[in-house]
Amino acid sequence: MTRRPVQGRAAPDRAPAGGPLGEPALFSGGVLRNQRVAAGLYELLLAVPDAGDPPRPGQFVSLVLESGVAQPEFEGLEGPLLRRPFSVAGFVQARGRRRLKLLYASVGRITRRMAALVPGANIGLLGPLGTPFPLEVPEPILLVGGGRGIAPLLYLGETLACRGRAFALVYGARRGAEMLPAGQLPGGSIWLATEDGARGRRGTVLDVLDGLRLEAPTVMACGPHGMLASVAGWSAARGAACWVSVEAVFGCGTGLCGGCAIPAAGKPPDFLWACRQGPVLPAESVDWERWNASDL
């Protein structure tokens, strides 16, 4: 089951470039498709301009539902004031056209309105933002996703598949109904866990990891921070390098406000900005104990 390169489904013309991260841009996205893919989980496919740096796996975009790039006629009461960040769940560039895929759970004021977006609508985007997952790492790479935390791992998995890299996926959710269909998951080696036992093993991704007979020198995870803390601990105990994609309440998403602080390991009371120093962070750079204690 290990060291088997998996087949990618949608191979882009150009894999995301390496090198230094470019400056993000404001642009608009045209809704091509917006569909429910699981209970409370939606996939939004956007046509975006063929300009600027393509997003790399792990990076995110920040959106407002009002169309256009700037909003000179912005009226505060029309909707939430702040943008909302979403991990890039897929990106394809072919024949001068770019498609951006976002996966979102309909849980809040913005995401409930997102669920009502119809093809032809335009939304405002800012990105790509944040740090990407490193790609030049020892294989096989174990991807671990919890709930809607699967989003960045979809794009990461497709990218790894395109590059012929060996990886496997552990994916968990509370209920089977909230889980993406198997056909939409990247890679050939996939283990599932659900708390209701409807799909895969009954339990959490940690239960799968504990029973896993796979020597993975690299782990990349995204999900609730409690899950990330456990995956970080599991990885450390096995000497695996672990990267996590963290979620926090963002003000700006660009490192301008300092609102998305999470506790940094080392000398308290230092903080990392989830939007700019993250969202992808080496697991050991986070103080998981302090984060868990903060009840965020």
Add this chain to the structure above:
Amino acid sequence: MTCDLSTDLGPLGLANPVMNASGTFGYGDEWPRLCNTAVLGAIVTKTLTLEPRAGNPPPRLQETPSGLLNSIGLQNVGVTAFLAEHLSALRALRPPVIASVGGASAEEFAAVVERLEAGALEAYELNVSCPNVAQGGLSFGRSPGETARVVRGVRRVTQRPLFVKLTPNVTDIVAIGRAALDEGATGLTAVNTFLGMEIDLERSRPRFGRVGAGLSGPAIRPLALYRIWELARSLDCPLIGAGGIVTARDAAAFMMAGATAVQVGTATLRDPARPAALVTELATFAEARGLARIRDLVASLEGLRDVP
């Protein structure tokens, strides 16, 4: 007709009246292209303290209707790292640089400014109004005597233009402003955030560790506008308006009420290019009204200085 957007804050000439508000624009050098920072009238840095500050434990933000509560707690790299790592990049952009200065004591304010005197920057904005720190901040800005002491100490170490950023969380904002001017402040910035709070109903406790947090954004615009009007009626000094400004109409209202310049804060979090876009929009607004000079808008509100 093209409108002349230039304006003067005392001895400090600006190409236009638009700047960013401290704390919502990083150090000012983060995203020069995304923000088009070079077109601003001035750039205001994040508040700098003598030593690096980690800031407050999370949570630090709570969105409110048309507003934002924050409890960042003056997280910053400290004045030494600012001079070494940010000032030259800021300098490479054209606009004048205004360093926002904070401190837990009057002595710290003076010490920070003394360090910054070695740097190529144009002016200072003293943050005696941050609601999110235990020492300094709001406790200074609520007292005319303490405000005077901070300004006096800073005036001893600099001849550069000095603006004092006022808190609206006082009974008489004019008294605080007058105390600052009496000690040699060049002008006043009004306002910093309004104190507010939020309760986490599920956990039956305040959302923020310090309970109180600073409210900003369009929600406070009329409140801030009234403070500028109050200051302009009583004091003769350059005023910088801040509080919920998003559009050219917002900026024009603050200028009519007496502001010579305006700052865009929370709107920048939604749209990082908003301050730069406002420069263009303000020109369009002024030209549509046949204004030859934007400075003619300042304090143009009829009856502004009449006794009520």
